[in-house]
Amino acid sequence: MSRLVAWLEDYVLPLASKIGQVRWLVALRDAFISVMPITIAGSMAVLIKSLIAAAKTNLGWKAFAWTMQPLVLISDVVWRGTFALFALFLALSLGYHLAKSFEVDSLAGAIVSLSSLAMSIANLTKLQVNSKVIFLPHAFDIEQFSTTGIFTAILFGTIGVSIYAMCFKARIMIHLETNLPYAEQRAFDSLVPAIIAIFGVGAINFVFQSVTGTFFGNWLLHTIQWPLVRMGQGFGMVMLVTLLVQIFWFFGINGLSVMAPMLDSIWLTAQNVNITAVRNGKAAPLLWARSSFDVFAWFGGAGGTLMLIIAILLFSKRSDYRTIAKVALAPGIFNINEPVVLGLPVVLNPVYFIPFILAPLVNVAFSYWVTMMGLVNPVQAAVPAVMPPILGPFLACNYDWRAIVLSIINMLIALAIWTPFVFAADKLADTNSPRPYYTRQY
Incomplete structure (x- = not known):
């Protein structure tokens, strides 16, 4: 165990720290949150x-x-x-946060990002009338602004804002030496960098369309976005991401934040596809979505730590552990696990390494196969991260009572995994406690 923890600390932890500091990934994470x-x-x-x-x-x-x-x-x-324009809002948010990270005008960055998205998707719409397909030029299909445009928004929003930021940092601008209001001065400062960025993205799209005869957004959707989304439906991919989130968290790095760009760009896209299908009266086509992790495995937060809290309250004889568990119970019900993860602590605690990794993996695996067998609806609605367990799965699965049963079974499984290690932690703490010193009476 100590060798495994040391290996992870030497090789995995530095990688996670570097990933968590990448400007683009941080901006993308904040964009999805916004x-x-x-x-x-x-x-x-x-x-x-x-x-x-x-x-x-x-x-x-x-x-x-x-x-x-x-x-x-x-x-x-x-x-x-809202959902029909999801990529539109994402492009604005990504441009804002990315420009903010470059310390340039955030509003101009948001506008450049939105313009970059609009230039990169098809302005040609198909309309079926009396069994005939009619092409309408110079018209946007609103579906391109929904989840189908997420990757386009991410790619070209990043390119556009990066060009804008480089030009702004290089002082390629019109700076008037007059006493203009602040907003007008910022607009003039951003004018030339924004124009260069917009024309740069426009040139990329023009060259691509001239060479391939298709819009970049359509090509990106069919060759990259959909293959990645479908890859994310594989059991191995789901388990790998769950494992990485838990390992990062064990070393005190918020695994959800580190993996947010992957979680949101792949599984949030899948979730939005399910939501759109249900809204149109169709069955949810994809098995695993972003909220599937939250409602089926991460109750109480990453690691299923709500069941650790319950196990301590039920079985632990140490007053200090029970006090921490009592304090952490209310936040844990609403999926906030920092009080127990950092206060007990679970982070870097070898005793809790195995259950912290194993419980979510078992829950995810069990829920994945139960959903695949059709015994419970796939997640087809987004619920807030603070939604308590049992209620969260019921709403996320579109009022499927079987999701409540699955949630309770998962919680019992996690409780069974956590309980032996709570006993072990008690015994280890008693062993390591300083022995009282008695003076011999004569």
Whole structure:
């Protein structure tokens, strides 16, 4: 065990630290976090519509469904303003955070990123009328601004903002020596760098379209984005990412933050595809989504540490461990695990290394195969990260009661894995405690 921990500390920890400091990855992580209100609002629109439809179909509440029809229409409007434009919001957020990391004008960076996305997707739409396909030039298909445009937004948003930042840092700008208001002066400073960046991205797209005869966004979608999303549905890929998140966390590095660019770009895309399909009345096509990790394995936070807290409260005889567990219980119910991970601690604690790694892996593996067998719905709605266990899976799986059963089974499995190591930690702590010194009485 000590050799394994030392090897991970020597080779894995430095790599994780470097990944966590990459400017582009940090900006991408912050961008996905920033658009969370859009994600949650769009998911709520799907959940509301599904709840009303289920009440009408399964319970026969036709009058209720008719009364709630305005709410269904409002949910459709909310959908068009949130998930239907997800890539648009992501491009803005990524441009803002990337420009901020370069210490240049953030608003200009957001605008350049959005312009770069718009230039990189097809302005040609197909329309089917009476079994005939009509091509409409100079018209954007709104689907290109949804999840299908995520990789395009990431790639060209990064290219555009990087060019803009380099020109700005090189002082290639028009700087007026007059007493202009701050906003106007910043706009003039950003004018030339932004123009160079936009024309640079435009030139890249023009050359690509001239050589290949297709838009870069369409090519990127079919040759890179979809293969990666489908690769993310593989059991090995899911288990590998779970393992890496746990290893990073064990060494005190937020594994979710380090792996956020991969988790969000691959599995959040899959989740959005499922949400879109359900919203259109179709079955969720993809097995594993971003929230699948959270609702089926990371209850209480990464490592399933809520069950560690419960195991300590049930079985530990040490008052110091029980006190920490009592303090960490309320945050743990809402999937905040820093009090127990850093306070017990779990981080760099060899006693808890095996259950911290093993419990999520077993939960993910079990949930993956249960979902594959069709015994529970795939995740098809985004729920907030602070949603308590049992309730979170129920909502994420679109009101599937079987998700509650699966969640309870997973929690019991994690509890069974954590419990022996709680006893071991008690025994080890008692062994290492200083013995009292008695003076001999005569």
